[in-house]
Amino acid sequence: xxxxxxxxxxxxxxxxxxxxxPSSPNQSGESPDSKESCEGKKxxxxxxxxxxxxxxxxxxxxTTYSWQGLKACFKHEEAFRIEVLFAVFLLPLALLIAASAVxxxxxxxxVVFVLIVELLNSAVEAVVDxxxxxHHELAGRAKDLGSAAVMLAMWLFITTWLLICFDWG
Numbered sequence: 001x002x003x004x005x006x007x008x009x010x011x012x013x014x015x016x017x018x019x020x021x022p023s024s025p026n027q028s029g030e031s032p033d034s035k036e037s038c039e040g041k042k043x044x045x046x047x048x049x050x051x052x053x054x055x056x057x058x059x060x061x062x063t064t065y066s067w068q069g070l071k072a073c074f075k076h077e078e079a080f081r082i083e084v085l086f087a088v089f090l091l092p093l094a095l096l097i098a099a100s101a102v103x104x105x106x107x108x109x110x111v112v113f114v115l116i117v118e119l120l121n122s123a124v125e126a127v128v129d130x131x132x133x134x135h136h137e138l139a140g141r142a143k144d145l146g147s148a149a150v151m152l153a154m155w156l157f158i159t160t161w162l163l164i165c166f167d168w169g
Contacts, residue, residue, distance in 0.1 A: 069119065077122045079150075080115070087111050090161075103164050110160040117153040121146035 073080045090111050098104035124146040128139045162168070 073119055073122050077118070080118050080122060083114055083118055087115060097165060106160050107164060110157040114150070114153045114157050117149050121150050 074084065091108060094104060094107035094111070098107055124142055128142050131139065
């Protein structure tokens with residue numbers, strides 16, 4: 001019974017896709033508004049993709065989802081809030097400490113790297129929690145691996161700042 005239900009869902013999904021996309025190829029493999037050009041190549045009548053519009057739409061969508069992710073992590077993850085607080089303090093400090101552009105990039109990069117790894121760790125934890133809250137060996141391992149990644153990022157951050165601040169080079 002489960003397989004017949006999944007087949008029904010797949011059929012319904014494919015019907016929705018074909019009804020939502022009128023320019024999808026028909027049974028002969030041609031789209032309805034295509035025509036043969038004199039060189040034998042198919043071209044679309046006034047349906048050329050607007051590259052700049054597509055690029056703008058993709059960038060706007062990606063930026064919107066990224067801000068939603070940052071806000072969600074800030075709202076739900078205490079560790080991320082603490083790391084952002086440190087970043088607000090340390091990033092301007094990096095401008096004062098750095099003696100060169102390379103040092104500045106290393107100082108800022110190590111702080112941002114911790115934030116990136118914390119975002120990824122939070123994503124892993126959210127997915128594991130979504131699947132179920134009962135204890136499972138693989139779920140625990142996934143969370144431990146994410147935590148280990150954050151710890152390594154912190155070690156890199158601390159090492160970078162100590163080496164540059166105390167000029168051990």
